Amino acid sequence: MSPTSTEYVRDVGRGGLPARRVVAATTAVLLIVVGASIVALSHHKSRGLLVRSGGAGGPSQPADPPANSAPADGEAPPVSVRHLVVPPATVPPVTVPHVTVPSLPIPPLPKLPVSVPPLRDCPSSWSQFRRSSAHDGRNALECRLSPATVGRLRPAWQTHLGAGGGVALSSPAVLAGVAYVGSLDHRLYALNAETGAVAWSQPTGGEIESSPAVGMGKVFVGSGDGKEYAFDAASGTPAWSFAPSRDGRTNGSVEASANVVGDTVFVASNRESLSALNVASGVPRWVRAEPRSYDSSPAVVGTLMVVGSNSDGLDNGGRSLWAYDTMTGAVSWSHVFGYIVEASPTISGGTVYVPDNGGTMHALDLATGASVWDIALSQGESIFSSPAVDDAQVYVASQAGRLFALDPRSGRVAWQHDLGSITLSSPAIAGGLVFIGSRAGQLVALDASNGRVAWSYDLGAPVDSSPSVVNGTVYVASGGSAPKLWAFRLS
Numbered sequence: 001m002s003p004t005s006t007e008y009v010r011d012v013g014r015g016g017l018p019a020r021r022v023v024a025a026t027t028a029v030l031l032i033v034v035g036a037s038i039v040a041l042s043h044h045k046s047r048g049l050l051v052r053s054g055g056a057g058g059p060s061q062p063a064d065p066p067a068n069s070a071p072a073d074g075e076a077p078p079v080s081v082r083h084l085v086v087p088p089a090t091v092p093p094v095t096v097p098h099v100t101v102p103s104l105p106i107p108p109l110p111k112l113p114v115s116v117p118p119l120r121d122c123p124s125s126w127s128q129f130r131r132s133s134a135h136d137g138r139n140a141l142e143c144r145l146s147p148a149t150v151g152r153l154r155p156a157w158q159t160h161l162g163a164g165g166g167v168a169l170s171s172p173a174v175l176a177g178v179a180y181v182g183s184l185d186h187r188l189y190a191l192n193a194e195t196g197a198v199a200w201s202q203p204t205g206g207e208i209e210s211s212p213a214v215g216m217g218k219v220f221v222g223s224g225d226g227k228e229y230a231f232d233a234a235s236g237t238p239a240w241s242f243a244p245s246r247d248g249r250t251n252g253s254v255e256a257s258a259n260v261v262g263d264t265v266f267v268a269s270n271r272e273s274l275s276a277l278n279v280a281s282g283v284p285r286w287v288r289a290e291p292r293s294y295d296s297s298p299a300v301v302g303t304l305m306v307v308g309s310n311s312d313g314l315d316n317g318g319r320s321l322w323a324y325d326t327m328t329g330a331v332s333w334s335h336v337f338g339y340i341v342e343a344s345p346t347i348s349g350g351t352v353y354v355p356d357n358g359g360t361m362h363a364l365d366l367a368t369g370a371s372v373w374d375i376a377l378s379q380g381e382s383i384f385s386s387p388a389v390d391d392a393q394v395y396v397a398s399q400a401g402r403l404f405a406l407d408p409r410s411g412r413v414a415w416q417h418d419l420g421s422i423t424l425s426s427p428a429i430a431g432g433l434v435f436i437g438s439r440a441g442q443l444v445a446l447d448a449s450n451g452r453v454a455w456s457y458d459l460g461a462p463v464d465s466s467p468s469v470v471n472g473t474v475y476v477a478s479g480g481s482a483p484k485l486w487a488f489r490l491s
Helices: 020-046
Strands: 153-160 173-175 179-182 187-192 199-201 213-215 218-222 226-231 237-241 257-263 264-269 275-277 284-289 299-301 303-308 318-327 330-337 344-349 351-355 360-365 370-376 395-399 402-406 415-416 428-430 433-437 442-447 455-459 469-470 473-478 486-488
Touching: 153 455, 173 213, 173 469, 179 218, 179 486, 187 218, 213 257, 218 264, 226 264, 257 299, 299 344, 303 351, 318 351, 351 395, 360 395, 402 433, 428 469, 433 473, 442 473
Parallel strands: none
Antiparallel strands: 153 486, 173 179, 179 187, 187 199, 213 218, 218 226, 226 237, 257 264, 264 275, 275 284, 299 303, 303 318, 318 330, 344 351, 351 360, 360 370, 395 402, 402 415, 428 433, 433 442, 442 455, 469 473, 473 486
């Protein structure tokens, strides 16, 4: 290191003084020595001792004094100096201490909590079979579920629905924090939609295969004893019952689900009758005694009610779909398919969509009943599944377990998915997803745009019930030896 260097090193390992001070001290010593030499030279020059250069390669000689120079009075005579030698300065060595920089540990980054944005609230309801009076099977208000979030769907609760077993066809209705569902043990159940706790249950006279409908503070359900029952939705207190049959007998059953529109509940029975009843009292507004029976649930839009018939061609003249005036019960139109219709029709955008039991899907004009298009999806296969419709497609499943997405204008197949099992469940649309159950026990959610499976869950028992989707929760019933109502919620 140069004595005049301004660099310095600090011994941070031992806390020593800066080496710069050592360099500064050494420089001071050198300056004192050089200064002393200069003073000596000045002193000799003042006495006339000039050093003369000895020429190239020659030693320096003292200059001769001028000829006329003489020593002043009192001065010492000049001294002849042959050589003026300046002793070399001795610079003590500077030792810079070795700098050791300790290895400082880097503390780990703190673990920040994973921030999951709160779920939005999208209050809605699924108050009857296929959700709306038009039976579109769609909850357009769903804001929590999507193809991106459905993978977090987990069972929230499951509740046993009494003793007995078999095919559980009743689909849940969900309104105002309560889930309603019928059971094979003849009872109608009301459960807390958040916890699954039973709020109340009430008996009917037979197995319940129809789905409850809720409206005007009451819940309505058809039973295997041939009656339609009404209960207070909050307390379960019986309100009234009605036997919708052509001949007054009650040895049939009401398997079709009621449709509530305002203060009227529309009921179809396989005891060959159609009825429009007052919600509050059960008093008929009109009753049509028909030579045909109905397992199809009526869809209602405006002043038209559309329902399929499950009687054979001889009984109903080969006509499979009927439209009635909701105010009077008069026939507006009917249409011949050649096969019976047990699925429930769906109405959307002035078009009726309905499959028949020969495997063909039909689209008809709501006002006239004229055919718009039809397409054979599964020739010779029955279709019990009722269609669902959104803005882009119509969805329906065959009994053999193939789920189809169709163009609503042409009937062209956009995609299809094999569910791998018998399917009676009807699709439900919410959040860009199609939910459907199967006899194999699977509840599946598919991306509505392409038919890819986004999520599935094995309930371990047949799922012939149709799902209902409300506020990020999927409700569905399973059958088998121990029927249950399930709720699946985002984790």
